[in-house]
Amino acid sequence: MTFRSFVVALAVTAGFAGAAQAQTKLTIGFSQIGSESGWRAAETKVGKIEAQKRGIDFRISDAQQKQENQIKAIRSFVAQGVDAIFVAPVVATGWDSVLKEAKEAKIPVVLLDRSIDTRDDSLYLTAVTSDTVHEGRVAGEWLLKQTGGTCNVVELQGTVGSSPAINRKKGFDEVVAKNPGLKIIRTQSGDFTRAKGKEVMESFIKAEGGGRNICAVYAHNDDMAIGAIQAVKEAGLKPGKDILVVSIDAVPDIFKAMADGEANATVELTPNMAGPAFDALMAYKKDGKVPPKWIQTESKLYLPDTAKAEYERRKDLY
């Protein structure tokens, strides 16, 4: 074998090896915040299922709500030489130096369900998050259509100062501002919990003549809506008929309430953040197609007609 043919053979082998490399499955590391809520547990579970569908080796590291653990996990993923890193950042700041290391190692980073505060947005490929303002808007528009534009609404806000509470209020208020018949007569924080949601709803009912003035309740999450449903029932009214119930998140329990006719609508905050991220990433790896900096997940409205099926589909995820 001449030297030249040797080189050619070598090149061919290298080519094959390269091709084989491209076909081996992708390895993606995911630094998850923790499992503090049912929704987050569902996000992790759906991520695993979506990875399996696409034949991706998906490695999950639970940070137990600590940023330092997330940074460690990201560094460790870089050391392992994964093909990409997903991060659901626990806090908005403090990611620059570790993401710079990932960038130096040419490993793309995708942010899931929350964004970060950085001056260099080349540090991540894209962020997959929902638009929480839009969620409030979808809820408001449903109520507008349902009531024909005249309705006294009471609002159960989320935790004071939290970004979903601020944005879900903002979106709903946009619809209210354009329709003078739609009025928010009372609004107070229920802290995103069932117990507080019930308590605040009880005081609303007392203040509004036993609830006769209230046409609908808008809760910033399903848990508060479930608490409110209980308060309405205890006041001797029918939730879902006497007082309409609309909320956001689409957790299994609200579908149960809808199937029983006690809730009217919910806007989904999808736990499937990983699916769109996988698709964007695979397109990027395959053809170098750079995704937009923000991939917005769909804020889908669910009504009682599909409630039973949706409950069955979701109950094992949460």
Added chain:
Amino acid sequence: MSRRFMPLAATLAVLIAGTLFCALQFPNFASTRVLGNLLTDNAFVGIAAVGMTFVILSGGIDLSVGSVIAFTTVFLAVAIEQLGIPPFLAFALVLAIAGLFGAAMGALIHWFRLPPFIVTLAGMFLARGASFLLTTDSIPVNHPLYGELGDVAIRMAGGGRLSLVAMVMLAVFAAGMVLAHLTRFGANVYAIGGNRVSAELMGVPIARTTVGIYMLSSTLAGLAGIVFSLYTSAGYSLAATGVELDTIAAVVIGGTLLTGGQGYVFGTFIGILIQGLIQTYITFDGTLSSWWTKIAVGVLLFAFIVLQRVLILGWSARPATVARV
């Protein structure tokens, strides 16, 4: 004498066995990159653990270190970003505050004869509360110096980086070893931890040493906070929760007696590496729950405490045998 080194030898054996186990399982594990990460990621815990080693050697405990770290990061972020104080001045200020804070705790413990557990528990609430008072937001630090310091690193063969914070940690450990084993202060710490009454009778300056120990611990926690601040380039009141417990675990796994009087700063270093190793293993594996870190550390702690007990019992039995002969 060999008995004295037993806990340390056991810790080293665990580290070596653990490293071999990981290296055999994951091809990318035995790399300078992983080594660099291990040192960088655990730098702040390591620095705080050096202070904790002295506290525990003296028979005390310091529960405030995690909160002091959080306070430091928030203080630096507010001082540098919002008040425009130059970073190095802010570093010096925060170290002074932390030192005074520790000295005050040490003084309370000594002159009011209060248990260190209670005093430092109060310190923990105070420091955490103070950081929330400064701000409840997480503030990014965008000062150019932070970027420059973050880029300071020695490149190791194979892509690993020995970062500045890792170097700081190694230096603190070296200084800690000198302080513990080659200075009068170190000897006094061992003496107080061994037997406070006889130390006093021997003329050991108990007051000065006790205040010094807690001052050292808080100052090192402040330094750990600076390192944490460089590490994340941000200040956040909820940072470093539970770090005091991680450092205590590292000290005990490193072979220092919780009752005081015996142990090595070097052992604490090994203890830190073991904890880091377990975490790295779990991320490399990718299918295990991270809570296994806690379980593994718990099992190790338990094993080491039992080992210490057995050794102490063997020790106290020894003079009796000698006397019989």
